[in-house]
Amino acid sequence: MRFALLGDHPDGIDMACALAECGRHRLLAYTAALSTEVLARLGGEARRVSDVEEVLADPAIEVVIVAGHAGVRPAQLRRALQSERHVLCVHPPDQTPEIAYEAAMIRNDTGCVLLPLLPEATHPAIRRLAEFVRRKDGDNSPIGAFRMLEIERGAQGEVLEGIWIAGHKPSFPGWDILRTLGGEIQEVWAFAEQEELREGEPVLVAGRFEQGGLFHVRLLPHERQPKWRLTAIGSDGRVELLFPLGWNGPAILDWRDAGGEAHEEYWQQWDPWPVLIDTFEQMVAAAPRSAGETPALRWQDAIRALELDDAARRGVEKRRSSLLEYQEATEEVGFKGTMTLVGCSLLWGVLLLLILSVWWPKLGFLIVPLIVVFLGLQFLRYIVPSVSDASQKRR
Numbered sequence: 527m528r529f530a531l532l533g534d535h536p537d538g539i540d541m542a543c544a545l546a547e548c549g550r551h552r553l554l555a556y557t558a559a560l561s562t563e564v565l566a567r568l569g570g571e572a573r574r575v576s577d578v579e580e581v582l583a584d585p586a587i588e589v590v591i592v593a594g595h596a597g598v599r600p601a602q603l604r605r606a607l608q609s610e611r612h613v614l615c616v617h618p619p620d621q622t623p624e625i626a627y628e629a630a631m632i633r634n635d636t637g638c639v640l641l642p643l644l645p646e647a648t649h650p651a652i653r654r655l656a657e658f659v660r661r662k663d664g665d666n667s668p669i670g671a672f673r674m675l676e677i678e679r680g681a682q683g684e685v686l687e688g689i690w691i692a693g694h695k696p697s698f699p700g701w702d703i704l705r706t707l708g709g710e711i712q713e714v715w716a717f718a719e720q721e722e723l724r725e726g727e728p729v730l731v732a733g734r735f736e737q738g739g740l741f742h743v744r745l746l747p748h749e750r751q752p753k754w755r756l757t758a759i760g761s762d763g764r765v766e767l768l769f770p771l772g773w774n775g776p777a778i779l780d781w782r783d784a785g786g787e788a789h790e791e792y793w794q795q796w797d798p799w800p801v802l803i804d805t806f807e808q809m810v811a812a813a814p815r816s817a818g819e820t821p822a823l824r825w826q827d828a829i830r831a832l833e834l835d836d837a838a839r840r841g842v843e844k845r846r847s848s849l850l851e852y853q854e855a856t857e858e859v860g861f862k863g864t865m866t867l868v869g870c871s872l873l874w875g876v877l878l879l880l881i882l883s884v885w886w887p888k889l890g891f892l893i894v895p896l897i898v899v900f901l902g903l904q905f906l907r908y909i910v911p912s913v914s915d916a917s918q919k920r921r
């Protein structure tokens with residue numbers, strides 16, 4: 527497939543290079559200044575374009591990688607989706623979840639693939655650790671029933687995304703890993719030295735999972751080495767996953783079985799981009815996906831991460847935990863929410879008209895038309911999806 531690169535975020539560049547190097551995709555245009563080395567990896571045939579609209583006006587481009595800086599990324603995402611292209615978007619797409627909700631709605635209308643670039647949870651060592659944590663029958667797990675997940679994450683630079691941008695709401699890393707290991711997060715709390723997030727300062731994040739179990743994360747910026755340690759603690763023991771050189775470096779998993787015998791598994795340095803390419807290609811081949819099919823990585827993961835970012839930032843500012851109530855960002859949910867607001871307004875309107883009709887009887891005749899209009903809007907719920915499905919089939 528032919529694709530375009532908007533921006534120069536490192537994750538976007540790595541994904542573009544992986545697409546070009548796999549031989550099944552070709553870069554046609556890019557908008558930011560790229561080094562000679564990167565251009566060589568991209569094939570050297572693409573043209574540089576200064577205007578995003580010029581890129582999106584090219585009918586030959588089928589896929590867009592949204593990788594602009596934080597200030598322009600939301601607008602790039604919206605325009606790329608509106609142009610009815612498949613989109614790969616650097617995370618986070620924005621500081622708040624609103625643009626992610628809007629993107630999900632547009633994606634549902636166009637039927638195109640929308641995939642966040644969240645590579646960390648694709649690591650096979652993370653997937654292996656999840657087998658110990660997510661087992662429903664604790665008797666079959668070396669650690670027994672899952673109780674707590676501890677993560678220590680140190681980086682040579684800043685850990686929080688965007689913390690260095692003045693006035694920017696920073697983003698917390700690793701929500702996708704927590705959800706991969708423990709499932710949906712029900713309650714979250716974050717604590718910093720001050721009632722705001724600052725550069726160079728450590729942050730503590732804690733909470734509990736919806737399916738049971740707690741988590742505790744220590745984010746340590748400006749460490750000597752980018753070291754990760756993940757420990758799953760159960761009723762009968764623990765299993766530890768260590769990344770001595772950071773998440774995409776070598777990984778070591780060790781635990782003891784019920785007899786006390788030590789076990790160890792080892793992974794070499796990890797390149798996540800081929801896995802994301804395979805996921806993307808499978809989603810394109812299956813689009814629109816069947817109702818009961820759930821891909822390993824989806825846009826809902828980006829939405830959840832932004833919602834949890836909001837909750838964690840509130841925890842730092844308010845010094846309290848936040849309970850999360852999740853809703854799927856779908857057209858049906860949006861329609862139900864809108865109809866709820868319209869229905870409440872209608873009830874108040876009917877009550878007001880009944881009162882005013884005592885003095886002006888003609889106002890009472892407006893009640894029936896209002897109810898008919900509301901019922902007509904409800905009927906659209908059954909008409910619009912059929913029209914949408916028909917348009918998808920024509921595409």
